[in-house]
Amino acid sequence: MRIAIRNGRVIDPASGRDEPADLAIAGDRIVAIGEKAAGFEAERTIEATGLVVAPGLVDLAARLREPGQEHEGMLESELAAAAAGGVTSLVCLPDTDPVLDEPGLVEMLKFRARKLSRCRVFPLGALTRRLEGQALTEMLELTEAGCVGFSQVDVPVTDTLVLQRALQYASTHGYAVWLRPQDAWLGKGVAASGAVATRLGLSGVPVAAETIALHTLFELVRATGARLHLCRLSSAAGVALLRQAKAEGLPVTADVSINSLHLTDVDIGYFNADMRLTPPLRQGADRAALQAALADGTIDALVSDHNPVAEDQKNLPFGEAEPGATGLELLLPLALRWGADRGLSLGRSLARVTCEPVRVLGDVLGSLASSAGRLVEGGVADICLFDPQAEWRVTPEALSSQGKHTPFAFGSTGMGLRGRVRTTLVAGTIAFDRRP
Amino acid sequence: MLNRRNPQLNQHGELIHLLSIEGLPRAVLTQILDTAGTFLSVNEREVKKVPLLRGKSVFNLFFENSTRTRTTFEIAAKRLSADVLNLDIARSSTAKGESLLDTISNLSAMHADMFVVRHGESGAPHLIAQHCAPHVHVVNAGDGRHAHPTQGLLDMYTIRHYKRDFSQLSVAVVGDIVHSRVARSDIHGLTILGVPDIRAVGPKTLVPGDLAQMGVRVCHDMAEGIRDADVIIMLRLQNERMSGAMLPSAGEFFKSYGLTPEKLALAKPDAIVMHPGPINRGVEIDSAVADGRQSVILPQVTFGIAVRMAVMSTIAGNQA
Numbered sequence: 001m002r003i004a005i006r007n008g009r010v011i012d013p014a015s016g017r018d019e020p021a022d023l024a025i026a027g028d029r030i031v032a033i034g035e036k037a038a039g040f041e042a043e044r045t046i047e048a049t050g051l052v053v054a055p056g057l058v059d060l061a062a063r064l065r066e067p068g069q070e071h072e073g074m075l076e077s078e079l080a081a082a083a084a085g086g087v088t089s090l091v092c093l094p095d096t097d098p099v100l101d102e103p104g105l106v107e108m109l110k111f112r113a114r115k116l117s118r119c120r121v122f123p124l125g126a127l128t129r130r131l132e133g134q135a136l137t138e139m140l141e142l143t144e145a146g147c148v149g150f151s152q153v154d155v156p157v158t159d160t161l162v163l164q165r166a167l168q169y170a171s172t173h174g175y176a177v178w179l180r181p182q183d184a185w186l187g188k189g190v191a192a193s194g195a196v197a198t199r200l201g202l203s204g205v206p207v208a209a210e211t212i213a214l215h216t217l218f219e220l221v222r223a224t225g226a227r228l229h230l231c232r233l234s235s236a237a238g239v240a241l242l243r244q245a246k247a248e249g250l251p252v253t254a255d256v257s258i259n260s261l262h263l264t265d266v267d268i269g270y271f272n273a274d275m276r277l278t279p280p281l282r283q284g285a286d287r288a289a290l291q292a293a294l295a296d297g298t299i300d301a302l303v304s305d306h307n308p309v310a311e312d313q314k315n316l317p318f319g320e321a322e323p324g325a326t327g328l329e330l331l332l333p334l335a336l337r338w339g340a341d342r343g344l345s346l347g348r349s350l351a352r353v354t355c356e357p358v359r360v361l362g363d364v365l366g367s368l369a370s371s372a373g374r375l376v377e378g379g380v381a382d383i384c385l386f387d388p389q390a391e392w393r394v395t396p397e398a399l400s401s402q403g404k405h406t407p408f409a410f411g412s413t414g415m416g417l418r419g420r421v422r423t424t425l426v427a428g429t430i431a432f433d434r435r436p
Numbered sequence: 437m438l439n440r441r442n443p444q445l446n447q448h449g450e451l452i453h454l455l456s457i458e459g460l461p462r463a464v465l466t467q468i469l470d471t472a473g474t475f476l477s478v479n480e481r482e483v484k485k486v487p488l489l490r491g492k493s494v495f496n497l498f499f500e501n502s503t504r505t506r507t508t509f510e511i512a513a514k515r516l517s518a519d520v521l522n523l524d525i526a527r528s529s530t531a532k533g534e535s536l537l538d539t540i541s542n543l544s545a546m547h548a549d550m551f552v553v554r555h556g557e558s559g560a561p562h563l564i565a566q567h568c569a570p571h572v573h574v575v576n577a578g579d580g581r582h583a584h585p586t587q588g589l590l591d592m593y594t595i596r597h598y599k600r601d602f603s604q605l606s607v608a609v610v611g612d613i614v615h616s617r618v619a620r621s622d623i624h625g626l627t628i629l630g631v632p633d634i635r636a637v638g639p640k641t642l643v644p645g646d647l648a649q650m651g652v653r654v655c656h657d658m659a660e661g662i663r664d665a666d667v668i669i670m671l672r673l674q675n676e677r678m679s680g681a682m683l684p685s686a687g688e689f690f691k692s693y694g695l696t697p698e699k700l701a702l703a704k705p706d707a708i709v710m711h712p713g714p715i716n717r718g719v720e721i722d723s724a725v726a727d728g729r730q731s732v733i734l735p736q737v738t739f740g741i742a743v744r745m746a747v748m749s750t751i752a753g754n755q756a
Contacts, residue, residue, distance in 0.1 A: 193646065198646050317555065317563055
C-alpha cells in the first residue's frame with residue numbers, strides 16, 4: 001500500500017532531524033521525506049497535524065510468555081500491546097517453558113510472530129541448556145534460527161568456569177552475550193537492601209550482588225574479548241563500574257528498565273506487590289545515577305522489561321508474588337517523562353528507545369541494521385505516530401497487554417502520563433491505529 | 437511517588453486493623469495501653485468475662501504454627517465473650533493448594549468479624565486487610581520478619597508498668613534482630629513512645645549495620661550494649677540459626693551475648709529483663725537470670741492477655 005503521512009513533526013533521533021514534514025511510504029519502505037513527498041499519490045493519507053512522526057520503538061527486553069506460559073500472556077495480546085505502545089521491534093527473552101534452547105522453538109516463535117505482523121520479534125537464545133548454567137546451547141544453530149544473542153535472563157551462571165567457556169565460545173563466533181549482573185547467592189532477597197527492606201522485614205539484595213557480578217563479568221570480557229550486553233542495571237555503584245569499563249574500551253553496552261529509571265524502594269509502600277520487580281527497586285541515589293547515565297550514554301538503551309504477570313501470581317504476600325510488570329505500552333511515555341524531567345529534546349529522549357538499541361543489536365539485524373530505529377529514505381517503514389501532549393491514565397482498561405499489573409497503575413485512578421501512540425506502522429503496514 | 441493512607445487507620449485516624457506499630461500515633465498506643473490496664477482487673481476476677489465482643493466471631497488463622505500465641509489470642513477473645521474458631525491452616529487448605537485470598541474469601545463467607553493472622557511472609561496481613569470485607573478487622577499475630585504488634589504492645593505495657601516514664605530510658609534489644617518481628621515492633625513502639633536510647637545488640641550476622649536506619653544504636657559488644665540499661669529485651673534465637681552461616685554454635689553465641697548474672701550487673705541495678713518466649717535456657721539467657729528477681733518474663737505473659745483484649749475491643753469498636 002502507498003501511504004502518505006502529512007503535516008507531522010518528523011523526528012529522526014539518529015540524524016537529528018526535527019521538523020514539520022510529509023512522509024511517503026510504498027510497500028515496506030519509506031520512499032520520501034519532506035519536499036520529495038509532495039507529489040506522492042497515496043492510497044491512504046494519515047493526517048498527522050499535532051503528532052510526532054518517529055521511528056518505531058525498539059525494545060531490548062520483553063517477555064511474550066510463549067511458549068508455555070500462555071495464561072500470563074500470549075503472543076497475540078502481547079504483540080498487540082507492543083503495537084499499541086509504538087514498539088515495532090522487540091527482543092524477547094528465552095526463559096519460556098520450554099526454554100528457548102533449541103532452534104525449532106525459535107523458528108516456531110519467529111514464524112508465529114511473523115504471521116501476526118504486529119511487531120518484529122528478535123529472540124535471545126538461552127546461553128546454557130535449560131538455563132541450567134552447565135552445558136552450552138547450539139549457538140550456531142540458534143543464530144541461524146533467528147536468535148540475536150544469548151542470555152541467562154534471571155538465572156546467573158554460578159560456575160565461573162562455565163561462564164568463561166560460554167563467553168569464549170560466543171566470542172569465537174562473534175555472538176553477543178546478554179547477562180543481568182547478579183550474584184546468585186547475594187541476589188536471593190526480594191527487595192533492595194536498605195531502610196525500606198529493613199523496616200518491612202523483607203530479605204534484601206545488596207548492591208554488592210550487582211557489583212560483584214560486574215567485576216567478574218568485566219574480568220571475563222577482558223580475558224575472552226566477548227561482546228557483552230548488560231541487562232537491567234539497578235545501582236549507582238553498578239553505573240560507576242560500567243563507566244570505567246567503557247572508558248577502558250571493553251566491548252560492553254547496557255540497558256535500564258523503565259521501572260528502575262522512575263521508581264525507588266520507597267514506592268513499595270505497604271507491601272505493594274506491583275513493586276515486586278527483578279532487579280529490585282533501589283534508592284533515590286541509584287535512580288538519579290541511572291537517569292544521568294542514560295542521558296550521558298553510559299547506559300545505551302531504555303527497555304520496558306515487559307513481563308505480564310497473572311492476577312493470581314501478584315495477589316500474594318510481597319515475597320511470594322511473581323516479579324515483573326507489564327511495560328510495552330509505557331515505554332514511550334516513560335521515556336518522554338525522563339527526557340522532559342532532564343530538559344532533553346524529544347529527539348534525544350527518543351534516541352534511547354530507537355536508534356541506540358538498534359546500535360546495541362548491531363550487525364545481527366542484517367539489512368535492518370541500517371534503517372531500523374531511524375527514518376531514512378529507502379529504509380524500512382517502521383513508524384510510530386504519537387501525540388506528545390495527550391495525557392492518559394494507566395488503568396487496566398487502558399492496556400492491551402494481558403498483564404495488567406504495573407507499578408504505574410497504582411491506586412484506583414492510575415498514574416497520569418503524557419504521550420500516547422496514535423498509529424504504528426510495521427514494514428509499511430498499519431499494525432495499530434487508535435481513534436483520536 | 438504516591439503512598440496511600442496508613443491502611444490500619446480509618447479516615448478519622450481510628451484503628452481498624454492492627455498490622456504494625458509503625459506509623460501509629462502515640463495517642464493510639466497510649467490508649468491501648470490504658471485500656472489494657474482496665475482489663476487486667478477482669479483477668480483477676482472470678483468470672484473473667486466482659487461482653488464487649490458478644491456475638492462476634494474471631495477466626496484465628498495460623499499459617500505458621502504457634503500454640504502459645506494462638507492460645508493467648510483465644511483466651512483474650514473468649515474473655516471478651518467472642519466466639520473463637522481456630523484454623524490450623526498450616527496443615528489444611530494451603531496444603532491443598534488453595535491461595536491465601538481464596539481461603540480468606542471462604543472464611544469471610546462464614547461471617548467472620550475478625551481475623552487474627554500469623555503468616556510466614558512479611559506483609560501477608562496487609563494483603564488480607566486489603567481484600568477482606570470492610571466490616572472485617574485484621575490483627576497481625578506475627579508476619580515473617582516484619583511485625584508482631586501485639587507482642588510489641590505488651591512489651592510497652594510491661595515497660596510502662598515497671599518504669600512509668602519512657603522519656604529517660606535506655607533499652608537494649610539483644611540477639612537475632614535482623615530476623616525478628618518482635619524486635620521491629622519493639623523498636624517502633626519505643627521510638628513512638630519517646631525512648632531516647634535504643635540499642636540493638638548482637639553479632640553483625642544478626643544485627644547488621646543497616647538496622648541503624650530504624651533509629652537504633654547498633655552495638656556488637658554485649659557489655660557496651662547493656663551498660664546502664666534500664667530494660668533488656670532478650671530475643672529468642674531460632675534453632676535453625678544456631679549453627680550454620682549465621683552463627684557457629686549456640687554455645688559460642690551464649691559466650692558472647694547470653695545474658696548471665698555477671699553481664700546483667702553491668703545494667704542499672706533496677707533494670708528489668710524481658711523475653712517474648714519461649715526462652716532457650718543457656719542459649720540467650722542463663723537460668724539464674726530468667727528465674728531471677730529482675731526477670732519480668734512471666735508478668736509479660738499475663739499482660740499479654742490484657743493487651744490483646746484491648747487491641748481486639750478497640751478495633752472492633754471502630755468502623756472502616
